[in-house]
Amino acid sequence: xxxxxxxxxxxxxxxxxxxxxxxxxxxxxxxxxxxxxxxxxxxxxxxxxxxxxxxxxxxxxxxxxxxxxxxxxxxxxxxxxxxxxxxxxxxxxxxxxxxxxxxxxxxxxxxxxxxxxxxxxxxxxxxxxxxxxxxxxxxxxxxxxxxxxxxxxxxxxxxxxxxxxxxxxxxxxxxxxxxxxxxxxxxxxxxxxxxxxxxxxxxxxxxxxxxxx
Amino acid sequence: xxxxxxxxxxxxxxxxxxxxxxxxxxxxxxxxxxxxxxxxxxxxxxxxxxxxxxxxxxxxxxxxxxxxxxxxxxxxxxxxxxxxxxxxxxxxxxxxxxxxxxxxxxxxxxxxxxxxxxxxxxxxxxxxxxxxxxxxxxxxxxxxxxxxxxxxxxxxxxxxxxxxxxxxxxxxxxxxxxxxxxxxxxxxxxxxxxxxxxxxxxxxxxxxxxxxxxxxxxxxxxxxxxxxxxxxxxxxxxxxxxxxxxxxxxxxxxxxxxxxxxxxxxxxxxxxxxxxxxxxxxxxxxxxxxxxxxxxxxxxxxxxxxxxxxxxxxxxxxxxxxxxxxxxxxxxxxxxxxxxxxxxxxxxxxxxxxxxxxxxxxxxxxxxxxxxxxxxxxxxxxxxxxxxxxxxxxxxxxxxxxxxxxxxxxxxxxxxxxxxxxxxxxxxxxxxxxxxxxxxxxxxxxxxxxxxxxxxxxxxxxxxxxxxxxxxxxxxxxxxxxxxxxxxxxxxxxxxxxxxxxxxxxxxxxxxxxxxxxxxxxxxxxxxxxxxxxxxxxxxxxxxxxxxxxxxxxxxxxxxxxxxxxxxxxxxxxxxxxxxx
Numbered sequence: 001x002x003x004x005x006x007x008x009x010x011x012x013x014x015x016x017x018x019x020x021x022x023x024x025x026x027x028x029x030x031x032x033x034x035x036x037x038x039x040x041x042x043x044x045x046x047x048x049x050x051x052x053x054x055x056x057x058x059x060x061x062x063x064x065x066x067x068x069x070x071x072x073x074x075x076x077x078x079x080x081x082x083x084x085x086x087x088x089x090x091x092x093x094x095x096x097x098x099x100x101x102x103x104x105x106x107x108x109x110x111x112x113x114x115x116x117x118x119x120x121x122x123x124x125x126x127x128x129x130x131x132x133x134x135x136x137x138x139x140x141x142x143x144x145x146x147x148x149x150x151x152x153x154x155x156x157x158x159x160x161x162x163x164x165x166x167x168x169x170x171x172x173x174x175x176x177x178x179x180x181x182x183x184x185x186x187x188x189x190x191x192x193x194x195x196x197x198x199x200x201x202x203x204x205x206x207x208x209x210x211x212x213x
Numbered sequence: 214x215x216x217x218x219x220x221x222x223x224x225x226x227x228x229x230x231x232x233x234x235x236x237x238x239x240x241x242x243x244x245x246x247x248x249x250x251x252x253x254x255x256x257x258x259x260x261x262x263x264x265x266x267x268x269x270x271x272x273x274x275x276x277x278x279x280x281x282x283x284x285x286x287x288x289x290x291x292x293x294x295x296x297x298x299x300x301x302x303x304x305x306x307x308x309x310x311x312x313x314x315x316x317x318x319x320x321x322x323x324x325x326x327x328x329x330x331x332x333x334x335x336x337x338x339x340x341x342x343x344x345x346x347x348x349x350x351x352x353x354x355x356x357x358x359x360x361x362x363x364x365x366x367x368x369x370x371x372x373x374x375x376x377x378x379x380x381x382x383x384x385x386x387x388x389x390x391x392x393x394x395x396x397x398x399x400x401x402x403x404x405x406x407x408x409x410x411x412x413x414x415x416x417x418x419x420x421x422x423x424x425x426x427x428x429x430x431x432x433x434x435x436x437x438x439x440x441x442x443x444x445x446x447x448x449x450x451x452x453x454x455x456x457x458x459x460x461x462x463x464x465x466x467x468x469x470x471x472x473x474x475x476x477x478x479x480x481x482x483x484x485x486x487x488x489x490x491x492x493x494x495x496x497x498x499x500x501x502x503x504x505x506x507x508x509x510x511x512x513x514x515x516x517x518x519x520x521x522x523x524x525x526x527x528x529x530x531x532x533x534x535x536x537x538x539x540x541x542x543x544x545x546x547x548x549x550x551x552x553x554x555x556x557x558x559x560x561x562x563x564x565x566x567x568x569x570x571x572x573x574x575x576x577x578x579x580x581x582x583x584x585x586x587x588x589x590x591x592x593x594x595x596x597x598x599x600x601x602x603x604x605x606x607x608x609x610x611x612x613x614x615x616x617x618x619x620x621x622x623x624x625x626x627x628x629x630x631x632x633x634x635x636x637x638x639x640x641x642x643x644x645x646x647x648x649x650x651x652x653x654x655x656x657x658x659x660x661x662x663x664x665x666x667x668x669x670x671x672x673x674x675x676x677x678x679x680x681x682x683x684x685x686x687x688x689x690x691x692x693x694x695x696x697x698x699x700x701x702x703x704x705x706x707x708x709x710x711x712x713x714x715x716x717x718x719x720x721x722x723x724x725x726x727x728x729x730x731x732x733x734x735x736x737x738x739x740x741x742x743x744x745x746x747x748x749x750x751x752x753x754x755x756x757x758x759x760x761x762x763x764x765x766x767x768x769x770x771x772x773x774x775x776x777x778x779x780x781x782x783x784x785x786x787x788x789x790x791x792x793x794x
Contacts, residue, residue: 047447049446049469049790050494050576050577052446053494053495054575054576056554057558060554060559061559062558075442092346093468096440096447096468122476122491123471123476125392126361127354127359127362127392127394128346128467128470128472129392129471129472130392131383131392135391189401190349190350191349191395191399191401191404192349192351192394192395192396193350193362193393193395194393195401196391197401200401200402203393203401204399204400204402206395207389207396207400208397208398209388
């Protein structure tokens with residue numbers, strides 16, 4: 001492919017012949033693709049705890065997330081682009097969250113809203129609390145706060161848009177061959193405690209070592 | 214004025230000599246009933262003495278005395294102070310006690326919770342399964358000898374957080390490098406998880422069988438949630454359907470169980486206040502109110518006069534805001550997607566502005582302190598409250614009523630669809646607007662007044678049909694009554710200090726127990742606190758109205774159409790933070 005011939009195309013001052021200047025504008029496919037995606041991030045309608053209320057508040061008239069193309073809350077994961085983990089992730093709830101995440105089509109993003117989703121927050125020490133959703137899902141944006149104000153949520157969403165802007169169609173995982181299911185997360189099992197099946201050997205070793213100690 | 218719950222109006226010892234003794238521990242009150250006579254005494258309490266509402270059941274683990282105790286708080290729906298009775302058992306497994314479900318059906322979920330967290334078995338309980346955790350979970354977490362994965366020390370403040378002046382991650386101290394705890398030699402690969410056969414077996418049990426001559430149809434089981442837009446959070450409901458009709462129903466909860474009680478027992482008394490914010494996250498002010506009232510009862514301290522009024526103002530604003538959201542969300546659930554909610558949220562934002570002005574946070578206010586509140590209301594915020602109460606809110610409530618209440622579709626959907634009748638509501642310990650919409654004028658602000666509620670002139674909103682329409686309209690009535698209280702409170706509020714105590718980080722709470730309750734927008738919000746004189750409560754329990762009200766869900770929904778189910782659930786106005794705690 002003669003790449004060099006089009007090299008100047010994505011630079012700002014590319015010289016367009018005068019007679020077609022009013023009809024043609026030139027941009028890169030990345031920019032066009034990302035422009036479309038960044039203004040239509042459809043969140044999964046998915047509330048876990050207190051943060052969900054601020055998420056709803058951010059959707060209402062005063063803060064109006066629709067300005068950022070994020071007002072179309074989809075109750076089904078099959079239509080959603082972004083999972084907003086809004087609240088404390090408990091061990092009992094985690095399998096459901098993972099199942100929802102696995103059902104979302106690529107491209108998909110995860111936003112950890114609030115202290116609990118980011119790290120367990122004030123409830124971290126609890127016996128039924130997962131200390132942050134990032135132990136299981138790849139998180140794109142963390143939003144601090146307990147709960148984050150709608151302004152903070154919107155700031156986080158803008159950060160996500162900036163992240164989308166920087167992605168290139170050449171490198172994103174969902175177009176790479178053989179990487180289709182690279183983000184599949186195996187389902188954890190609710191046993192005597194939460195079993196992360198990816199860590200089975202580790203858990204077995206630690207459980208055996210405890211006896212020797 | 215706080216009425217003392219401790220005032221006993223019934224002498225059980227005289228009625229049941231040998232079977233009942235008075236609780237003579239310092240700071241404690243009530244009666245200790247022999248385990249063998251529990252059912253007999255409880256039946257007499259309900260039938261002879263008129264304690265028809267068993268509001269709270271909880272356990273306490275007295276590990277030093279090698280005893281488990283179950284505490285019951287019973288009240289009369291005609292008002293007045295309650296009655297506390299307890300039963301003690303040896304702390305040797307299996308711990309067994311007779312169930313109260315046959316006497317007060319409202320004990321069902323609370324006893325399941327005690328089984329789940331304390332491992333006390335209630336014999337003849339109709340459906341004893343784990344409720345907040347899952348079947349197969351190792352251990353009973355609220356027992357004092359249970360140590361969770363991230364256990365550090367018995368009580369906060371932790372001394373070990375900065376051993377060498379450097380932070381140590383909790384993960385680093387746990388052998389599993391996470392918030393995990395497994396039995397010795399546990400092999401995850403060969404582990405067979407317990408499926409949910411127990412849940413479906415008990416669903417089968419409650420499902421109505423076919424009657425003779427009825428057309429034979431398939432019954433299907435549908436699971437709604439925990440991810441569902443209309444279950445108000447992460448509630449899951451397993452339903453058996455015959456066509457469109459619900460024949461059996463079991464709610465499954467615990468998807469937001471954040472170990473409120475266990476964390477609370479480790480916190481100092483003051484540290485608990487921000488945690489209470491996160492119970493019913495619509496009404497952090499009401500939750501604060503309940504908790505500080507209870508601890509003040511235990512500490513026997515007065516509350517600054519001005520602070521009492523500020524508390525009432527905040528609690529009533531919170532109620533209006535809650536009911537507005539209720540109306541918006543109910544109509545959302547009925548299918549009118551979002552528009553009424555937008556109106557509701559518009560007013561809510563204005564109320565949240567005031568909360569933010571006084572406390573610094575929109576939702577999690579953490580505003581109340583023992584003896585008063587943390588800051589005075591700024592002058593401009595006070596003006597905003599007055600504008601809202603006198604001008605804006607009455608007009609907006611009228612407007613909402615004008616827009617909605619004559620709407621043909623709404624009226625057709627709501628009128629005549631059953632929720633609860635008075636008898637069932639009392640039996641299931643349902644409190645709050647649902648009980649009042651069934652015709653029982655039971656409002657704790659009037660029945661057992663706390664704070665300064667006895668100084669205000671207001672009516673207990675009550676409606677008599679117990680259908681969805683009444684449940685819906687009573688929220689408007691309550692908002693209007695709240696406005697009445699607010700008007701009087703704004704007129705009467707005195708100048709003066711806002712806290713009767715000095716600002717302090719550690720409060721001294723004498724040993725003893727207290728049960729305090731307030732009328733939260735959702736019902737009776739109670740806190741049961743046991744102190745042993747240390748900086749941390751020995752037992753801290755929340756009697757959450759949403760949780761107890763859910764007990765009635767089976768009765769409400771059976772026989773209804775599945776399409777009405779979301780609306781019937783919305784009528785209970787549950788909040789998962791409070792249900793699961």
